[in-house]
Amino acid sequence: MRKRHCTCGAESDVRSVTRRAPDGREEIVYRMACPVCGQLGPAIAATGKDEATAIAAAVTAWNEMIARLRPLED
Numbered sequence: 001m002r003k004r005h006c007t008c009g010a011e012s013d014v015r016s017v018t019r020r021a022p023d024g025r026e027e028i029v030y031r032m033a034c035p036v037c038g039q040l041g042p043a044i045a046a047t048g049k050d051e052a053t054a055i056a057a058a059v060t061a062w063n064e065m066i067a068r069l070r071p072l073e074d
Helices: 051-069
Strands: 013-020 026-033
Touching (some): 013 051, 026 051
């Protein structure tokens, strides 16, 4: 799957973090992040998904976010 570049032009990375859910349990979240400007993509919880599926969902969410910000770019 092709990752779109950030709005600043840099190549973004997939990152995973562990966060505490509102009910107190810990969950792993995947999201795209720009190492240059710090822009973050939508957080995708890995609960109920394998790692590859969660990463693919994070990349898809990032690509959709960037497409909304730069609609004329292919």
